[in-house]
């Protein structure tokens with residue numbers, strides 16, 4: 001837009017090539033709205049890729065989280081445990097259904113939900129006599145959470161998981177795709193995510209009934225009668241056939257995008273290995289991140305803050321971004337119950353995301369690396 005031509009963006013869209021063919025087909029068949037071959041095809045192809053029985057294509061990841069909560073029967077008076085270190089779109093849907101978020105801190109390796117804090121929260125709620133209706137588990141920046149430890153706890157308490165895998169399409173834990181561990185998994189196809197439909201989201205599950213219900217709710221919850229008869233309150237959340245066409249083209253190149261994003265991360269580590277202040281967001285054994293964004297924290301005691309670094313990069317036309325500001329610090333969610341040791345506060349205070357486009361050229365990456373090094377030397 002108004003940025004200079006050498007501006008390096010954080011994570012711009014990256015088309016594969018066949019998106020417009022799918023859109024052209026929709027035009028040719030005059031299937032422009034929320035029904036048609038692209039929506040159905042996109043749902044099937046996404047389910048096949050992740051290895052689940054079904055998927056519902058929706059207008060956003062936020063809408064998908066909202067419908068996941070409804071499909072699990074979460075409502076007024078219920079509590080939902082939720083990762084505190086996340087984007088506000090994870091917690092807001094809990095309030096849409098008039099339930100109450102209980103915020104759980106991160107652990108320092110994956111930056112995702114801390115199993116110990118989770119266990120503390122469960123013990124507390126069990127003592128008080130009411131367990132949460134669900135756990136909203138977020139895999140940030142594509143990094144898998146400690147699934148084995150977390151599932152051991154949630155299974156013991158009999159509480160279902162909704163996976164907010166909005167940032168983690170293509171990531172795996174012990175070879176299994178994220179989004180397929182919980183009762184429901186959610187992806188986002190917003191413009192800056194690893195693949196985009198210009199705006200969109202999806203809910204996946206191995207329970208076809210759950211996906212069917214979400215899809216029905218996304219189309220105004222019409223009862224099975226020839227006229228418009230309603231017993232439930234639905235939403236207008238269905239993805240359009242045009243957006244789904246973009247999605248089908250993007251799915252064809254998803255594996256390639258994951259490889260490219262992973263390469264961007266590895267290249268940063270290599271180019272910046274001499275900068276000792278940088279602590280990279282590393283994968284534990286068996287954790288496979290799509291590397292949606294390449295992130296690090298700055299070693300404790302360094303005189304450079306992430307904000308000073310961000311401004312230095314911006315001065316040379318490089319976009320970077322602070323890590324997510326934890327929900328328990330947000331004015332909107334500050335009064336929520338919180339369990340943890342303020343790990344996410346520390347991550348926010350010391351972390352930064354670098355430009356991570358799958359279409360980032362090597363020479364642009366060198367420019368970023370040189371600017372980062374220069375900021376630490378000066």
Ligand SMILES: *Cc1c(COP(=O)(O)O)cnc(C)c1O
Pocket residue numbers: 059060061062063086087089090138164166167187188189190200201
């Ligand atoms: C992007 C994102 C969402 C929301 O997805 P939209 O498609 O933008 O509604 C939810 N959770 C997380 C963690 C996200 O990064």
